[in-house]
Amino acid sequence: MTKMRALLASMASALVLAGCATTSHPGSDGLYAAPTGGAPVTPNPTPYSEALVCLAHHAQAHNLASPRIAVGRLADYTGRASQDGAGAAVTQGASLMAMSAFAKAGVNLVERFDTSVSELELRYANNRLIRDDQTGQRQINAGSIPGSNFHLVGGITELNYNIRSNGIDALGGDRVDGDPTGVFSRRLWVMNIGLxxxxxxxxxxxxxxxxxxxxxIIGRELSAGVFTFWDDAVVDISGGGSSLEPVQLAVRSVVERAVLEISAQLYGVNPSQACQFDDPIGGGASNITGGVNVATAYGSRETSNVQARQNIDRGHEQRDDTLRGYLRGRYD
Incomplete structure (x- = not known):
């Protein structure tokens, strides 16, 4: 009975301590509580970020100019909601990720995604309401806005929650009720996103x-616990943890991988020759990732030099050397 009382006393002390951790009166700084955490801001790279930056340095060193690129709407076409029902399951900002990726690659960008401020100022200037410090009234000049040569559109088209999952549960202990019983559980599951x-x-x-x-994308869950009787008390202790590879970072990764390939085409270079990097995709894949059928869609090679991609490693270690490394209409 003494052990039971000690256990109840410990639980009561924990409850009192939890109650003291909060207060209904602000301190002298005007805050009820200091925010938890304090991790510094860090970069948000993917396995392809270094290659994008390296490609930009290569283009600058060799005076390679890119055409002007506009990024359009890269929408979420999966129609999936988060499992807690709080909103969309995948990011709605894939367009912004693509802009950041092109900027890392040093590609010339023109804004077409959000032109609300520019359009408002143009309207004000047209009504003679905008003033520039140097020239007075802002003038509207024909041809002052450079046009894009190419624009990027598309979207997130796949979100498959459970491609594969497995797990194990174990329970062990003595047949005597008073002896401890241990439990162990492990889960693993795989999902994916597509672009x-x-x-x-x-x-x-x-x-x-x-x-x-x-x-x-991979997720893991691990838990273990012990259950036993302690005189008149019941003791049940368990712990564990789970981790899921960030879904939104996976979206950024596929966006940067695609932009890396497009940027290399725009510059007309082979990224595996321009920059030494370990492409996580590489090695022997043979499925078609995209490209166009030059013969049927754009005529013969004499009239069109659009890229035709022959395998998933197009532009990397298994590049098709028989095709020229630049898009139709490349601007030098």
Missing amino acids: DLRLVDTVTLEVVDVISYQKQ
Whole structure:
């Protein structure tokens, strides 16, 4: 009975301590509580970020100019909601990720995604309401806005929650009720996301490149516990943890992988020759990731030099050397 009382006293002390951790009166700094945590801001790279930056340095060192690229709407076409029902399961900001990726690669970008401020200022200038410090009233000049040569559109097209899962549960103990009993549980599951992008000639609306990638995501869960009787008391102790590879970071990864391939085509370089990096995709894959059928869609090689991608490693270690490394309409 004494042990039972000691256990109840410990539980009561924990409850009192938890109650003291909060207060209904602010301190002298005007805060009820200091925020938990304090991790610094860090970069948010993917396995392809270093290659994008390296490609930009290579282009700068060799005076390779890219055409102007506009990023359109990269929408979420999965229609999936988060499992807790709080919103969409995948990010709605894939377009912003693509812009950041192109910027890492040093590609010339023009804004077409959110032009609300520019359009408002143009309207004000047209009504003679905008003033520039140097020239006075802002002038509206024809041809002052550079046009895009290509634009990127597409979206997130796959989100498969449970491609495969497995687990194990174990329970062990003595047949005597008073002896401890141990439990152990392990779970593992795999899901994936998919992306389909198109690069379109802004003037002719011809689709000059198509890319489709997917990335698998892994999750793990581990737990263990002990159950026993302690005189008149019951003791049940358990612990564990779970981890899931960030879904939104997986979206950023497939976006950057696609942008890396497109940027290399725009510069007309082989990224595996320009930069030494370990492509996680590489090695022997043979499925078609995208590209266009040059013979049927754009005529012969004499009239069109659109890229035709022959396997998933197009532009990397298994590059098809028989095709030229630049898009139709590349601007030097």
